[in-house]
Amino acid sequence: MMARALFAAMACLLATPAAAADPVEIPAFMRIPRPAPDLEIRYGAAPAQAIDVFRPPGRGPFPVAILIHGGCWSATTDGRAQLRHLGADLARRGIAVWSIGYRRANEPGGGYPGTFLDVAAAIDRLPAEAGRFDLDLSRTVVVGHSAGGHLALWAAARRGLPRESPLYAPEAFLPGQVISLAGIPDLKSFGRYVPMHCGPGIYESLAPLEKLAEVSPAALPAPAARVVLVSGIVDRLVPPFVAHEYARARRDQPGLPIRVVDLPDAGHFDLVTATTPAWSRIRGLIVDALSRKTAARR
Numbered sequence: 001m002m003a004r005a006l007f008a009a010m011a012c013l014l015a016t017p018a019a020a021a022d023p024v025e026i027p028a029f030m031r032i033p034r035p036a037p038d039l040e041i042r043y044g045a046a047p048a049q050a051i052d053v054f055r056p057p058g059r060g061p062f063p064v065a066i067l068i069h070g071g072c073w074s075a076t077t078d079g080r081a082q083l084r085h086l087g088a089d090l091a092r093r094g095i096a097v098w099s100i101g102y103r104r105a106n107e108p109g110g111g112y113p114g115t116f117l118d119v120a121a122a123i124d125r126l127p128a129e130a131g132r133f134d135l136d137l138s139r140t141v142v143v144g145h146s147a148g149g150h151l152a153l154w155a156a157a158r159r160g161l162p163r164e165s166p167l168y169a170p171e172a173f174l175p176g177q178v179i180s181l182a183g184i185p186d187l188k189s190f191g192r193y194v195p196m197h198c199g200p201g202i203y204e205s206l207a208p209l210e211k212l213a214e215v216s217p218a219a220l221p222a223p224a225a226r227v228v229l230v231s232g233i234v235d236r237l238v239p240p241f242v243a244h245e246y247a248r249a250r251r252d253q254p255g256l257p258i259r260v261v262d263l264p265d266a267g268h269f270d271l272v273t274a275t276t277p278a279w280s281r282i283r284g285l286i287v288d289a290l291s292r293k294t295a296a297r298r
Helices: 002-015 026-030 080-091 114-124 126-133 147-160 187-198 202-206 209-215 241-250 277-290
Strands: 039-042 050-054 062-068 096-100 135-145 177-181 226-232 258-263
Touching (some): 062 080, 062 126, 080 096, 114 126, 114 147, 135 147, 135 277, 177 277, 187 202, 187 209, 226 241, 226 277, 258 277
Parallel strands (some): 062 096, 062 135, 135 177, 177 226, 226 258
Antiparallel strands (some): 039 050, 050 096
């Protein structure tokens, strides 16, 4: 009996898969080679006010992934260069990439309202360039990471802004789908963590108390776009509960159901590292989103 139990225990050990790789940390993420975009489009005079365009080979019309980088809304981190490796990866798979930069909260002109005006201007430039790059605006998804996930959700919900807001744009271009990667939907509840992660002054510049209802996606009406919230189970910066709380709060409100995806063994930067299982899953979500046509909305 004891021998059989020992044999069974050994069999279980042998059948146990190897330990998962450690999550990607900032130094490894920063060492990733990042190819130059095919083209840069400027929409303002500041260095950050530009768009990286990655165009697939061959003929379109191409579906479009709008990428919004993270980095704590802070100019102390890289801007749109952060996601250039993902732009190249998606373009190789037939997806055009519109990767936007924006003035961050601690640089001249950034914060409220500048950061949000930049995100809006960069996205609203897309219809004007669609013919030039042979883009299919009926197949669009906006994908944002971390701080960029917050901005992606905001961009999809901005039709719900009050008309008196300087951020309101009646002809805003709205993407058909949203994928937020470790994004921050509720600035009010997450605000206590921002100084710890991002340094002093960022939160106050980005979301003044009297303007919070204009810049926090949780305070705006639900976007008409389909929303997917992706979290890494071992993300120490934006843990999965952040996405789950937002989805739970929206459950009984009007709008499309929100999908929440938790990725095992993934940390904050696994979500935007092209060699990880997490990115393979996310790339699949992007491809799936772009398989659906939605009405181009302005």
